Amino acid sequence: MKITFTLDTIDKAAEEILSQCQYKTLLFYGEMGAGKTTLIKSLTKALGITQTTGSPTFGIVNIYEGNGETIHHFDMYRLKKEEEAFDIGFEEYLTSPYWNFIEWPEKVSSLLPTNTTKINLKILDHTTRLCTIDNGSNELK
Template identity: 40%
Template sequence: MPSLELYIEGENAMTALGYALAQQTDGHGILFLQGDLGAGKTTLSRGIVRGLGYDGPVKSPTFTLVEPYEINDKRVWHFDLYRLSDPEELEYLGIRDYFADDDLCLIEWPQQGQGFLPQPDLEISIKAHNTGRIVRLLPFSTRGKSWCAALASHT
C-alpha cells in the first residue's frame, strides 16, 4: 500500500486521529513522527496515549528525551529527540531495550537518532497546509500497511 494522506483541521481532529491510531496499533509498534516545531506531533502523540486509556497529562519529553506511560498491560515510550546532539547518545540511554518487548514507541524528531533507531512500522509526517495540516502516513511493515488500510477505510 502506498502512503495515506489526510487533511486534518484543528487540535480536536489531530487528537481524534491519535485515538484512531491507538485503536489500530493496540499499544504495539514503532511510529516516527516528523514535522516542524508546532506541527502537531505532540498533539497526535497525546491522542494516541489517551486513546489507549491513559488519563493523566501527556507532555512533550523535550528535556527528558523519553516519557514512559503504563496503561493497563501496555507500555508506551514517547521520545522527543529534538535536543539530541549526537545520535550515539541513544546508546547511553539503552535505546535498544525500549524496542525489545514490542511496546509502542512514539518517536518525535527521529532523524536526530538516524543510524541508531530501528525501521518504523509507520512514519507520520505533518505539514501545515492552509488552516490545517496534511498528515502523510507511510507504512514500512505489514502491520503499518494494515493500519493505513484500516484508517483509509474509515475516512
C-alpha cells in the same frame, strides 16, 4: 494514507492513525510547531492512557502506562549526536513489545528498526494539519 485534521478532530484522527499502524514504533516527522507532541497526546489517550502526557524534550523519554499499554515517548530534538541515545538505553526500548513514539527520528536514523510506521505532519494553516502515514522501511518517502 493521508488524514487532514484540526484540534477539534484530532482525537478521531488519532484513532484512524492507530488503525493504520502496522508497527508499534511510530516515527514523527514535521517541522517545529507542526503538532507532533499534540498528536502523541491524542494517540496515548486513544490507547487508554489517562495520566498527563507532555513533551520529554529535557528528559528525552517519558513512559506512560495504563489500560494494559506501555508507551515510550521520545523527543530526540536536543541530541547533538546519535550516540547520546545509548545513554538512555534507546536500543533496549526498541526491542521491547511496547509502543515507541519517536519525535525527531532523523536524529537517530541509523539506530531505528526497519519495521516502523512513519507519521509525517505538515502545517496547512494555523489550525489544520495534514498527516501522511507510511508503514515501511525507516526512510520517509
